Amino acid sequence: MNAGAASLEGLRPSAKYLWGYSGPALLVTIVLVLFPLAYALWASFYAFSYSSDVPQWVGYNNYLRVLTDGDLRSSLASTAAIVLPALAIEVLLGLGLALAVNSVSRGRAILTTILALPVMISGGALGMTFRMLFTPQWGPVDNAVTRIFGVGSIDWLGNAALARMAVVLADVWQNTPFVMLICLAALAAIPEQIREASSVDGATSMQRFRFIEFPLIAKFLLVATLFRLIDLFRIFDVVFVMTGGGPASATETISYYIYRQGIRAFDVGYAVVLGVVLALVMLVVCIGLIRLVGRRGQ
Amino acid sequence: MLGQDRLLGIARNVLLTVACAFTLFPIAWLALTSFKLPRDYFATPFQWMPSSLTIQHYFRLADLGGMAAVRNSLIVAAASALMTLLVAIPAAYAISKSRRGILRFAPTYVLALRALPPIILLIPLFLVYARLGLLDTYVGLVLAFSTFNVPFAIWMLVGFFDDFPHEVQEAAVLDGLSELGSLVRIIVPMIMPAVAVVGLFAFIAAWNELMLATTFTGQNTRTVTKLISSLLQSPTGADFGAAAGIGVISMVPGILLVALGQRFLVRGLTAGSIK
Numbered sequence: 001m002n003a004g005a006a007s008l009e010g011l012r013p014s015a016k017y018l019w020g021y022s023g024p025a026l027l028v029t030i031v032l033v034l035f036p037l038a039y040a041l042w043a044s045f046y047a048f049s050y051s052s053d054v055p056q057w058v059g060y061n062n063y064l065r066v067l068t069d070g071d072l073r074s075s076l077a078s079t080a081a082i083v084l085p086a087l088a089i090e091v092l093l094g095l096g097l098a099l100a101v102n103s104v105s106r107g108r109a110i111l112t113t114i115l116a117l118p119v120m121i122s123g124g125a126l127g128m129t130f131r132m133l134f135t136p137q138w139g140p141v142d143n144a145v146t147r148i149f150g151v152g153s154i155d156w157l158g159n160a161a162l163a164r165m166a167v168v169l170a171d172v173w174q175n176t177p178f179v180m181l182i183c184l185a186a187l188a189a190i191p192e193q194i195r196e197a198s199s200v201d202g203a204t205s206m207q208r209f210r211f212i213e214f215p216l217i218a219k220f221l222l223v224a225t226l227f228r229l230i231d232l233f234r235i236f237d238v239v240f241v242m243t244g245g246g247p248a249s250a251t252e253t254i255s256y257y258i259y260r261q262g263i264r265a266f267d268v269g270y271a272v273v274l275g276v277v278l279a280l281v282m283l284v285v286c287i288g289l290i291r292l293v294g295r296r297g298q
Numbered sequence: 299m300l301g302q303d304r305l306l307g308i309a310r311n312v313l314l315t316v317a318c319a320f321t322l323f324p325i326a327w328l329a330l331t332s333f334k335l336p337r338d339y340f341a342t343p344f345q346w347m348p349s350s351l352t353i354q355h356y357f358r359l360a361d362l363g364g365m366a367a368v369r370n371s372l373i374v375a376a377a378s379a380l381m382t383l384l385v386a387i388p389a390a391y392a393i394s395k396s397r398r399g400i401l402r403f404a405p406t407y408v409l410a411l412r413a414l415p416p417i418i419l420l421i422p423l424f425l426v427y428a429r430l431g432l433l434d435t436y437v438g439l440v441l442a443f444s445t446f447n448v449p450f451a452i453w454m455l456v457g458f459f460d461d462f463p464h465e466v467q468e469a470a471v472l473d474g475l476s477e478l479g480s481l482v483r484i485i486v487p488m489i490m491p492a493v494a495v496v497g498l499f500a501f502i503a504a505w506n507e508l509m510l511a512t513t514f515t516g517q518n519t520r521t522v523t524k525l526i527s528s529l530l531q532s533p534t535g536a537d538f539g540a541a542a543g544i545g546v547i548s549m550v551p552g553i554l555l556v557a558l559g560q561r562f563l564v565r566g567l568t569a570g571s572i573k
Contacts, residue, residue, distance in 0.1 A: 017392035018399050025389035025448055032445045033411070036422035043422065097317055100310045113557055114318050117325065119567065120552030122506030124523040125545045128530060129324050132331070132538060140327060143344040173324065178567055185564045205303055227567075234415040237508040241527050255417050262421040263513055275418035282413045 040272045048268040055269070062273040072274065074249055075257035078164070082253060083232040086168045086175075091225050093172070094179025099209065101180070102187045112184065116177040123174075123237025130170040131157065131242045160250035163243050167251050170238050175231070179224045186220035187213065230285055234278070254278050325549065332356070332542035339538065355539035362540055367525040368547060370436075371505055374521060377440045378504040379497045382447040387493070389448075390455030391481055394462075405456075408449040416509055419445055424513060434516035442510045447500045454499070454566065458492040459485070495562045502551050522548045 019026075044062055046055035066072060101111050118126070134156040136142050146153055157163045190213065198208050236255040239245060245252035245260070252260070258278065262271025330348070331339045332355055338348035356364075393404045423442055424433075432438030462485055470480040486493060508523040515524055526548060529541040556563065 017396040018401060021388040021392035021395075022401065023388075024385040025452060028385055028444055028448050029407075032423075032441055033419065036419050036426065039426065040418065040422040043425070093317075096313065100314050100317075103310060104314070109560070111314065111318070113560055115321055116556050116560065116563065117321060117553055119563070120502055120506070120555050121549050122508065122523055122526075122552065124506070124508045124526040125548040128526050128541055128545050129328050131530060132542070133324060133327070135538075138340045138342055138344075140323075140344050143342055147343060173320070177321075181564050181567065205306055230413050234417070236417070237523075240508065240512070241530065244531075255415055258415075258417045259420075259509070262417070263424065268421055268425065271421050272418070275415060275421065278415050279418055282415060283410070285413065 040275065043269050044272040044276065046269045048266055050266050058269065062269045065270055066273060066277060071249070071257060072254075072277075075252050075254050078249065078251060079233065079235075079253045081164050082167050082171070082235065082251065083229070086171045086232055087225065087228055089168070089172050090176045090179050090228055091221065094176045094224065095183050095221060097176065097180045098183030098187060099213070102184060103205070112181070116181055118174045119177045119181070121174060124241050126170055126174050127238040127241030130166060130173070130238070134166050157243055158247050160247055163247055163251050167235075167238060167242060170242060171232065171235065174238075175228060179221075179228065182220050182224040183217055186217035190216050226285065226288065230282060233282060233285070325553075328542050328549075329546050332539065332546050334539070336539060339542075355543045358537070359540045359543045362529070362537070363520060363525060364540070364544055364547075367520050367522045367544070370515075370519050371522040374436055374439050374443070374519070375501045375504040377436065378443040378447055379501040381440060381444055382451045382500040383493065383497050385444070385448050386451035386455055386496070387486060388481070390452045391459050391485070393452065393456050394459035404452070408453040411446070411449045416446065420509060420513060423510075427514060433514055434518050436519055438514055439511065439519060439521075440504075442514060443504045443507060447503055450503070451496050451500055454496050455493070458489050462489060492562075495559055495566065498555055498559065499566045502555055505551050506548075 043055070045057060045059060047058045047061070048055050097115060101108060101115070104111065133139055134141050136153045136155050139156075142153055142156060145151065154162070156166055194212060195208065198212055203211070234255045235253050236259065239251050239253055239256050240259075243251040245256045249257075254274070255278070258271050258274045261267045261274060330346070333351045333353065334348040335350065335352050335354075338345055338350075393401050397404075419442075423445075427433045427438050427442075432441070466488070467480050467485060470484045471477065475483060506523065507521075508527070511521045512524050512527060515521055520528075522544060526541065526544055529544060530536045559566075
């Protein structure tokens with residue numbers, strides 16, 4: 001280690017930090033991220049099949065298929081039908097919960113912990129739990145609904161609209177606390193004097209939220225929203241375990257569709273093109289996010 | 299005025315009570331189900347408390363490969379956390395010291411990777427792994443997890459290095475330590491709690507990962523998440539008791555992190571973009 005350290009010290013500062021300290025990370029990035037991406041780009045011009053070892057050059061064909069792919073359009077629609085309601089509920093409820101938790105005088109920490117419990121649970125366990133919750137007959141949801149409303153048993157995950165609703169509910173359950181935690185952190189950063197001054201001036205809690213708290217946390221709420229949008233847009237794990245994309249393709253999100261094309265159908269070239277489409281959409285979102293975060297720093 | 303505030307207070311308490319119940323119910327129900335006999339969890343109307351408790355599901359889970367799955371997940375997650383820290387600590391230190399050359403783009407890269415759908419790396423990695431014989435190996439899985447864990451850890455650690463007082467390091471170097479020596483012997487020990495939390499996040503990200511794990515593992519390296527997805531899709535009918543059991547086991551690390559590491563949660567969840 002001493003010899004290594006000595007040779008490291010001999011380098012120019014920029015080279016030392018770049019090739020010395022960051023070397024392993026650069027290696028990981030090149031071998032495991034950039035090389036696979038380049039390989040994927042190459043593969044997007046070929047047709048793969050299980051029957052032949054040699055991929056066939058097909059030029060831009062895989063790209064052209066995007067334009068006429070009905071399944072892609074329906075998976076985008078399914079994604080939107082899950083993402084938009086989930087995002088709206090998570091953001092509004094997360095903000096509401098943050099304000100509620102922030103305004104209690106005692107037990108704030110324990111409340112936050114209880115409400116945040118689902119946030120680090122695996123998508124697999126989440127999907128499994130909600131799949132079991134929505135099982136017809138003995139599942140608690142069906143059980144409660146049939147008894148309260150006196151209706152017959154419902155096949156929740158076998159109905160397109162209900163299955164989407166169940167996936168939305170599962171995601172809301174797990175990720176509303178994410179928005180809440182960010183809002184709570186932002187609220188905690190508001191100086192106490194500002195709040196005191198406003199109550200001295202006779203502001204109601206509504207006015208205080210509208211004119212003081214909301215403007216100060218709005219940017220954080222926006223960041224939380226964008227993070228949720230990014231993660232929701234590529235939602236996979238919950239769907240994979242909970243519904244398998246069904247019934248029919250009602251919950252087949254774009255990530256799931258790509259997975260089906262690439263891994264199950266081994267249509268690798270086309271799956272890569274679909275990945276590019278997904279990445280481009282995400283990139284647009286991400287640039288917005290970076291701009292936003294960057295502006296905050298100034 | 300007072301009336302309005304009191305009404306808001308009541309609404310707030312109702313909201314918080316309902317939210318806590320909604321949050322706790324699935325976890326509590328799943329945990330109870332894993333200790334219930336089938337006649338109790340299949341019972342209609344629904345029964346909270348079973349007539350008797352059983353641990354038979356956990357024994358059966360062991361026969362279904364549960365032990366091996368837990369062991370595999372532990373090995374892969376621990377190895378991934380360790381590798382992540384070894385790679386990310388020096389890189390984060392370098393970025394904190396020098397934001398020149400390509401290192402200037404490191405923050406943008408990390409954020410972009412956060413947005414990159416993992417599926418786009420999954421497919422080429424699958425092809426490469428198939429050719430190199432890395433499918434169904436620990437090494438393959440650990441390397442695949444580092445694609446998201448390393449940038450995440452770098453991004454979290456840069457903030458901690460930025461906050462570290464320069465004077466302390468300068469003093470160490472004056473006392474004769476090399477720069478690398480001061481990093482290893484002074485800085486890292488002083489920010490150990492933060493390093494441990496980053497390692498814990500990396501561990502849990504690997505423990506929870508589903509897409510890569512389902513695609514890259516087979517009989518030898520089947521992880522907990524893969525077992526979860528297979529237990530409910532078994533051709534002989536779903537084994538709900540065993541599934542509940544593995545679900546509970548799968549949830550434990552994530553719940554522990556929230557309960558114990560709440561202070562670091564926001565930083566971890568947003569990977570450093572908000573400080």
